[in-house]
Structure formats: C-alpha cells, structure tokens
Amino acid sequence: MATNSCNFGEINPNTNKFLPQVPLELQKGFNKKRIDHRHHAMDALVIACASRNHINYLNNEYAKADKKDTRFDLKNKLCFKKYNESNKANYKWIFKKPWESFAEEAKITLQNTLISYKQNLRVINKTVNHNQKWSKQNDGTVKKELVKQSKGDNWAVRKPLHKDTVSGMIQLRFKKTVSFSAALDNAEMIVDKNLKQKIKKLTKLNKNLPKLNNGKFHQAIYKVRTYEPKGNKFNVGILGNKKDKYVEAAKGTNLFFAIYQDEHGKRSYDTIPLNIVIERQKQGLLSVSEKNEKGDTLLFYLSPNDLVYVPTEEEKITPINFNSLTKEQFDRIYKVVSFTGTALFLVRNDIANPIVNKVEFSALNKTEKSIDGVMIKECCWKLKVDRLG
Numbered sequence: 001m002a003t004n005s006c007n008f009g010e011i012n013p014n015t016n017k018f019l020p021q022v023p024l025e026l027q028k029g030f031n032k033k034r035i036d037h038r039h040h041a042m043d044a045l046v047i048a049c050a051s052r053n054h055i056n057y058l059n060n061e062y063a064k065a066d067k068k069d070t071r072f073d074l075k076n077k078l079c080f081k082k083y084n085e086s087n088k089a090n091y092k093w094i095f096k097k098p099w100e101s102f103a104e105e106a107k108i109t110l111q112n113t114l115i116s117y118k119q120n121l122r123v124i125n126k127t128v129n130h131n132q133k134w135s136k137q138n139d140g141t142v143k144k145e146l147v148k149q150s151k152g153d154n155w156a157v158r159k160p161l162h163k164d165t166v167s168g169m170i171q172l173r174f175k176k177t178v179s180f181s182a183a184l185d186n187a188e189m190i191v192d193k194n195l196k197q198k199i200k201k202l203t204k205l206n207k208n209l210p211k212l213n214n215g216k217f218h219q220a221i222y223k224v225r226t227y228e229p230k231g232n233k234f235n236v237g238i239l240g241n242k243k244d245k246y247v248e249a250a251k252g253t254n255l256f257f258a259i260y261q262d263e264h265g266k267r268s269y270d271t272i273p274l275n276i277v278i279e280r281q282k283q284g285l286l287s288v289s290e291k292n293e294k295g296d297t298l299l300f301y302l303s304p305n306d307l308v309y310v311p312t313e314e315e316k317i318t319p320i321n322f323n324s325l326t327k328e329q330f331d332r333i334y335k336v337v338s339f340t341g342t343a344l345f346l347v348r349n350d351i352a353n354p355i356v357n358k359v360e361f362s363a364l365n366k367t368e369k370s371i372d373g374v375m376i377k378e379c380c381w382k383l384k385v386d387r388l389g
Contacts, residue, residue: 008355026356037115037352045106049098053078111327114389115349117305117335121255123274124281127154155282159255159274162247167233169244170225234275249274255303257339258288259377260296267378268296269342300382306336307349308380310370316379333383334376337366344368344377 009020022030033039057074064070075093084090097103129149134142175191183190187205190196233246256272270292277287288301302308310332311320320329334346345366354360361367370376 003359022355030355035351035353035355037350038110038113041113042106042110045109049102054095112325112330113350114307114330114333114385115335116385116387116389117307119303119305121303122158123255123277123287124155124157127156129154157278159253160250161253161274161278162234162236163250165248166236167246167248168225169246234273254339256288257302257336257344258292259299259301260292260294261299262294262296267299268292268294269344269377271339271341272301302336302339302344302382304336304338307383307385308334308336308346308376309383310334310372310374310376310380322383332370334370334380346376 007021007023009018011017012019022032033042053074057071057078060069060071060074079093079095081091082094130146131149132144133147135145135147136142184199187196187199190199233248236242236245236247253274254271255274256277258270258272260268260270262268272288280287280289288298290298292298309320309322309329312332330350331348333349335349337345337347339345345364345368347361347366348371351361354365358365368375368377
C-alpha cells in the first residue's frame with residue numbers, strides 16, 4: 001500500500017495466498033529475519049529443541065572433507081528424505097520435527113510474543129568519592145589507603161547536559177513608537193538615522209573606531225552571528241554571565257513525555273527538558289510535574305522504549321485481558337522511539353528495521369499514527385511489562 005504496487009508481493013491465483021517478495025534492487029544485504037525482533041525468540045526455540053546429536057551432526061557436516069565422512073547413523077536418526085513432487089527421483093534430507101505440530105504451535109507462539117526493551121533512564125545519582133590518605137596501623141606503621149569521602153552532597157549527572165554550541169541573547173529592532181526619554185536610553189534602536197546621529201553626538205555612544213582600531217576602518221569579517229528563535233534553549237546557569245548564555249538539549253536526552261488530561265477528558269502533551277528533570281530529581285520530586293501550566297492532571301508519562309497499547313472504540317469500554325491477547329491485539333502494541341515538543345514518535349513493538357529505509361514509516365523510520373491511521377498519543381494506554389514480556 002505504501003508504494004501502490006505489487007513489487008513486494010502479490011496473491012498467488014492457484015493457492016489464493018499472499019506471497020511476499022523483495023525487489024531485486026533491494027535484496028542486497030537484506031535479511032528477512034532481521035526486520036523482526038522475534039527472530040531472537042525463534043532462535044531460542046530452535047536451540048531449546050536441539051539435542052547433542054543435532055550438534056554433532058551439524059559439526060560433522062561442516063567439518064567433513066569428503067562425502068564418505070558423513071555420519072550416516074545420525075543422519076538416518078535425525079532426518080528424512082523429502083521427495084520432489086514433480087520428480088520422485090530427486091529428494092533432499094530434512095530434519096525431523098520435535099513433534100508433529102511443532103511448526104504450527106511455534107508460529108502461534110511467536111505471533112503472541114511481546115518484545116521487552118531495556119531502558120536507561122538514570123539521570124542523576126549521588127557521587128561516592130574516595131581519597132588516598134596515610135593511615136596509622138596497629139603495629140605503629142603507616143599505610144596509604146582509600147578512604148570514602150564523608151562530607152559533601154554531590155550529584156553526578158549521567159546524561160549530556162546540552163550540545164556543545166553556546167548561544168547568546170540578541171535584540172532585533174522592530175518599529176515601535178516609544179517616548180522620547182525611552183529613545184534616549186536606547187539610542188541604537190532609533191530607526192531615523194539623522195535623529196540617531198544627533199543623539200549619539202550628544203552622548204558617550206560617539207566613539208572613534210579608526211583610532212581605537214590602529215588607524216584601520218575595520219578588520220575583515222569572517223564570522224557573523226545568526227539568529228534563531230529561543231525554542232527549547234535554556235540558560236547555562238543563574239549566576240554571573242551564565243544567565244545570558246543559552247544552550248540546546250543534546251540528542252537523546254528527552255527522557256520523559258507527559259500526557260495530561262483536563263476535566264473533559266481532552267489530552268495535552270509536553271516534553272520535559274533534561275534540566276527540569278535534573279532539578280526535580282535533586283529535590284526528590286517526580287520527574288514529571290503532576291499538573292501542567294493549564295492545570296491539567298498528569299495521566300501518565302512515557303520514556304523511550306516504553307510500550308503502549310492502541311485500543312479500539314469497543315475496547316475503551318470493555319475490559320481487556322492482557323494475559324490472553326489475540327494476534328490482532330499484539331499488533332496494536334507500539335514502542336516509543338522518541339519525542340519532541342508535543343510530537344510522539346513510535347513503531348510497532350516487533351519491528352526491528354524497515355524493509356525500505358525512509359519509506360515504510362515516513363522519512364524518520366517512525367510514525368505518530370498507527371497502521372490503521374489513528375493518532376496514537378490521543379488514545380494510547382501505557383503498558384507495564386516485565387523483562388520476559
């Protein structure tokens with residue numbers, strides 16, 4: 001549907017089943033297992049059903065120098081001949097199933113497997129410093145030992161505070177009518193050039209640039225300041241000139257996306273900056289405020305790798321048994337990838353890589369909407385998942 005073509009498969013008229021395929025130009029380096037996280041569970045299932053005889057047989061097959069070195073005793077025990085339907089003379093050896101319905105049961109189990117993701121939400125923690133000092137021993141000798149620092153209350157930040165670039169606050173001139181006294185205080189902002197020059201002659205703003213520049217009118221300009229809206233920039237600090245220096249959050253430090261709800265059930269959204277999270281955690285508060293500026297109540301908050309469920313209209317009313325989900329319900333579980341401002345980006349929980357880069361899930365390889373076209377953040381439920389899924 002994304003390409004409006006049959007390049008990735010079509011229905012076989014003989015079997016009436018959809019046969020997936022990948023175009024020839026995209027087959028280089030493509031591995032169908034690697035696009036789905038559940039291939040790890042499939043590998044574990046195969047290993048669990050493998051015996052020592054399977055391992056010995058496979059080692060023999062890849063190490064033998066000649067066909068006569070084949071372990072026929074293991075081959076006949078573990079495999080059977082599968083004949084070609086069109087030519088009964090041709091056949092190949094296939095491993096026997098652990099039990100007759102193994103493939104069908106494995107497929108159902110894998111379809112109902114939920115992927116769990118490890119998170120790294122540690123922002124700050126108390127530092128534990130050790131100093132070397134000479135300590136007197138019982139026998140009167142002295143020995144250099146590491147002693148834990150007992151004084152001080154220091155915090156260690158475990159995420160980059162901001163990008164390397166530091167920005168400064170500038171003022172842009174806009175036409176505005178002000179009083180004459182206000183114009184005198186900000187003579188450089190006067191639009192009328194003649195009036196500005198006369199006022200500058202009467203003030204200390206009149207400076208002799210060539211004299212201060214060793215007789216030169218001006219040095220060559222190699223750098224210029226650029227302007228951009230303040231956006232999500234924040235002050236480096238509050239003391240000295242730090243309050244006039246602005247920095248931007250580093251990539252990957254947006255850890256909390258808050259979803260609020262008003263008294264009418266309408267949701268609002270906000271990404272909590274890292275500097276705010278650090279300050280709140282230092283004070284022993286929840287990383288996300290329980291009320292936003294409009295007074296809406298915190299419904300829940302999300303972090304990268306969190307899982308959410310996208311309910312249907314019926315499921316919003318009828319309780320769901322999350323211990324016994326169907327395949328269709330598993331397909332409505334999404335993983336949080338990232339967020340910025342009020343935008344939340346996700347991908348279906350089992351998807352590891354897109355088939356076609358920047359096509360299947362937009363140019364960012366992530367999406368705000370479910371496969372059904374529903375805006376996920378407007379109706380999703382946060383899931384609590386243990387390490388086993």
